[in-house]
Amino acid sequence: MTATVARTATTKRASRQLEEDLRRIGADLSSSAGADISAIGFSGLAEFAEPLLELVNELAREAAFPVAEFERERRQKLEEVKMQRTEPGFLANERLRKVLFGAHPYAQVSPSEAQVAAYQREDLSAVYREFYTPENGALLLVGDFDANEMLPAAEKVFGKWSGKRPETPAAPAPANPRGRRVCLVHVPGAVQTQILAGCHAITRKHPDWVKLGLTNSLYGGAFNSRLVMNIREEKGYTYSPRSSLNALRQHGYFSVSAAVRNEVVAASLTEIFYEMDKLRSLPVPEEELADAQNYLSGVFSMGLATQSGLLTQLSVMAVNELPDDYLETYRQKVRALTPQDLLATARKYLDSANMQIIAVGDRAQIESQAALFGELEVYDAQGTRLS
Structure with a gap:
């Protein structure tokens, strides 16, 4: 949810303005998260690289987490969690992960309805502040561009971003089931x-x-x-x-x-x-x-x-x-x-x-x-x- 809501607006651009600015430069932007990573994905023309990088920089550093967007995403997440309980593939994967990983965080593939219902906007922003830092991330760029121009542009946009890598909490060892x-x-x-x-x-x-x-x-x-x-x-x-x-x-x-x-x-x-x-x-x-x-x-x-x-x-x-x-x-x-x-x-x-x-x-x-x-x-x- 943090990745999804972070994508919606920044402290400088409301949701509508964000979408208009993307359309103006012909760019696409998405966000995702998994067991190990969160990502902001983007694509656009090389000639508009700098304004696109500036927009990505805002999302990575100054996401606003609007209340309305948070509530909408929480409602959607609740429906998604309910639907998962009807999907055999999800149920099988969930049970296998619990068997293999026990008390390790990898054992949880999805939150419960009760967990989602208890989420607060501040919970998401706290995760964002802790994990969205330059020491904890990487900027990957692929395309037909001049690296001698792109690298200075990226440095100009992201160069002043600061923040430490979060401490990795100690996790219990995975379960080690033996025998069928x-x-x-x-x-x-x-x-x-x-x-x-x-x-x-x-x-x-x-x-x-x-x-x-x-x-x-x-x-x-x-x-x-x-x-x-x-x-x-x-x-x-x-x-x-x-x-x-x-x-x-x-x-x-x-x-x-x-x-x-x-x-x-x-x-x-x-x-x-x-x-x-x-x-x-x-x-x-x-x-x-x-x-x-x-x-x-x-x-x-x-x-x-x-x-x-x-x-x-x-x-x-x-x-x-x-x-x-x-x-x-x-x-x-x-x-x-x-x-x-x-x-x-x-x-x-x-x-x-x-x-x-x-x-x-x-x-x-x-x-x-x-x-x-x-x-x-x-x-x-x-x-x-x-x-």
């Missing part, structure tokens, strides 16, 4: 089940990041991956199975998801773990490895071909404090990997015996199937434990 555990989130009458299984993994700074990224691509991270070929193409259990590496700044985790028919929950989980164990048992054939390397390298290259894609990668580098040669060396590292590298990586990180399983669906339809895979806990959509 099944959490069933009961949604009465659900005609399909959302499966999400996961375990702790690594961050982007870890030396095994590229290895695990390619292993994930082979397993379920690409359209022609083993998991997709198995439970979508061959068995028809689901339309969109997928595995992911979720790289939060302090801790990472691996997850695999699929929305399946109620009657094939057990069969789907069996195949999910079969493909995982297979990667841990046998080296990947050279031809399959080459295809995966070409795919991952190609996706990375395509991501750098647009301004927005390049900006995203630069942001990833800044937030995760990656080395300056990350963009130049990533594809080389992918292509240098061997079948033995991936076998060792799968054995190290993809342990089906310790996967935490979330199943969101109708308890009466899926409980007996879910219970086959580990100790079972049952919750309702509000997060209250039922058994």
